[in-house]
Amino acid sequence: MQEALATTLMLSRIQFAANISFHILFPTITIALGWLLFYFKIRHNISGHPLWMNIYRFWVKVFALSFALGVVSGITMSFQFGTNWPGYMETVGNIAGPLLGYEVLTAFFMEATFLGIMLFGMNRVPNWMHTGATLLVAVGTTLSAFWILVLNSWMQTPQGYELIDGVAHVTSWKEVIFNPSMPYRFSHMLLASGLTACFLVAGLSAYQLLKGDTTTSPRMALTTAIFTAALLMPVQAVVGDLHGLNTFEHQPQKISAMEGVWETEKGAPLLLFAWPDEQARENHFEIGIPKLASLILTHKADGEIQGLNSFADHPPVKPLFFGFRIMVGMGLLMLAVSWLSAFFILRKHQLPNWLLMVLTGMTFSGWIATLAGWYVTEIGRQPWLVTGILKTSDAVTSVANTQVGTSLALYLALYGFLLFAYVQTLFYLAKKNVNASLNSDQGSVNKGLPFIRGGQQ
Template sequence: MDDTLLLSRLQFALNISFHILFPTISLGLGWLLVFFKMRYSRTKDEKWIKLYFFWVKIFALTFALGVASGITMPFQFSTNWPGFLEMAGNVAGPILAYEVLLAFFLEGTFLGIVLFAYKKVPAWFHTLSTFLVAFGATLSGFIILSLVSWMITPQGFEVRDGIVHVTSWYDVIMSPSMIYRFLHMMIAAGLTSAFLLAGISAYRWLRSDRAPDVMSGLRTGIYTALACSLMQWVVGDMHGYNTSQHQPQTMAAAEAIWKTEKGAPLLLFAIPDPETKSNKFEIGIPKMCSLLMTHHLNGEVKGLDQFPEHPSVAPVFFSFRIMVFTGLAMLVVSIAGTWVLKRRKDITPFWAKVFVWMTFSGWVGTLTGWYTTEMGRQPYIIHGVLKTADAATKTGSGMVASTFACYIAGYVILLAAFLYAIYYLARKAAQTNTIQPLD
């Protein structure tokens, strides 16, 4: 791999990693805001509107950083991946345009009403605006994931003179992996937002803020985390099975299966060795991989020996396991938190600290999930259609390296500012417990 290609891939990985942090929160947090507002509308209990006004500020901050980091993504297609736009611009261009014209404008317009018009519009319209903000965020995720899914399981097109031409937009949007990827991502967003809600509420609790809104936020976060964790294991299994059907080489890399075999074990740990095409220090559960990938204990699982081109095994293998073990930790912690709340009607200092440590665990699961997906697609940028190396820029590596360094510096500053702002708001709320609307 030449330096320009490597740096371009690293730069894109940095950009997508930073960007996805914020939509992952806004996708889930938007619906939590709808829940808070509807609970207030029904009960008139002040704790719900306090929760709403605290978290809507964090949503607005998340939205702003999501927009700022998202702007760089389409520019990178032109600067770093011109081959992709040249070949697949007929697909990517309209999808990205509709994401802006439909979802982004819908979300951005009504967010202004949510933030600044609470006392200026009827209560029902403000609630409707909150719903439309959440719906706009979800619609944005749906549209973007349709493009990502098409790049992984492409259909509904033909290639003429090296250019992709759409033959069915329905097939493009609803590619074979789309519904599973969308559900998987939406639940991941719910998990991320739930642990953020629980973690920040626990942080305020540890600072002696035991007000009703804090406790309601803590309970909502923990119960939502448990519900999403349980759903994610079901949807994750469906998503994995779909991937094994359409991208068996990706699953073979994720499970480090070098040779086709029946009754393949599920490896809990191993060190893949590409030179010997084998694994060292294997710890596994017999036949479990076959059961998960084929739904039969002795089902045949295709190994990497069946695929002349396949992704690097170790990065996919380890990122997949970090994602799974993070999901398992979320499930265990949410079960324990629910049990403590049901038994004691309150949290304990120990479990409050656990939830503080788990505040951003959703980011870990989301990032490693995306790494598994993106690295598992290699060496293609559009699976079976366009290789990553053929799409990359021919610009000198020095130019790519300089922009890469600028991105790193900018993103470190922005992420630090985002985290500082969240905890500043939490500390301020813990001191005063009086959250007011912006208008």
């Protein structure tokens, strides 16, 4: 019986991880892409130049496709609260239920209502109304992220509740919503979305240029994305550091796993690489910078970091240790590429073909960084589903593991197909846009606007 329950727990965790991994890809794009669309529309309204409307028309298609997949996968994911994790709603449903309801009432309805005007009302409603619909869709996506991250942050650092007969009841909605980690987690996610959307825009625009598009539209979209990413990256680094300090205060065991610190020590090194051994409870092949981890986390070179061996419960070490380094490594690569691209645009007014190929290859780089960071966040609270209130093993379903395994296999097959189709569709749309541009007279669109010139160097 215990073995069957353990298998059900493992399969349910894998299934939820697969669902959340697939789902988060699309809100990560739409949250920021909605604001980029609003920017493109405002630029068109101010200048009256069709260039910006050409950019808007292309990227609104990408937004619609991403929004559709995000909604469908989000609904599927929410079903699992009942099918795989009944103990979750039984214990914290008084808090999780209203927060999810707020998300639907204040955000999803707004997105769904005004999305129709944004997509199909361009030539059917006054321009001010269409621009307003675009703004409200962008606001809706941000509000949706806010409520979801409020719930997720509360699960990490719960406040404003009391337990009565094992059930959580709200004592202060203010403390629930503005729990200690919410501002950092929300800011970090919005910036991650901004960077994901910017590299998506830059990557597909670079692909269009490589395919021979000589019009200004992909060049200006690329320029907008590059400079936005170059500005957001340093801000993300600062917010990420503040988020880390907040985590160090409220979830020190998560930080210890991320840094691979087994014994409490002062002047802990920042490990660039190591191989954590959870059985021996030590690291192998360590390569680190002396005292830097303590300096970053405590602002003192000899600051103390609590070791994993001092905690009764702590999360798995390897996923956090390597996940954190994948996130940071991808972030540094995105910083380097965005700044290098900005340099070429400012100084040379062109991007060489090799850099366009790099940008094309990094079209979905934001996904990698986001997923790595999300895994660190979610695995980092284990063995708790809601920290200090509900353990993951206590919330899992009693459904037979064969049923969970079957549904998991179906999910993985479907998500793999949909993800492949999504990526293929985006590049198909980009190539189709190139062919349409080459077969039309774009002289009036290009005239009188600055642009970067592609070509060999």
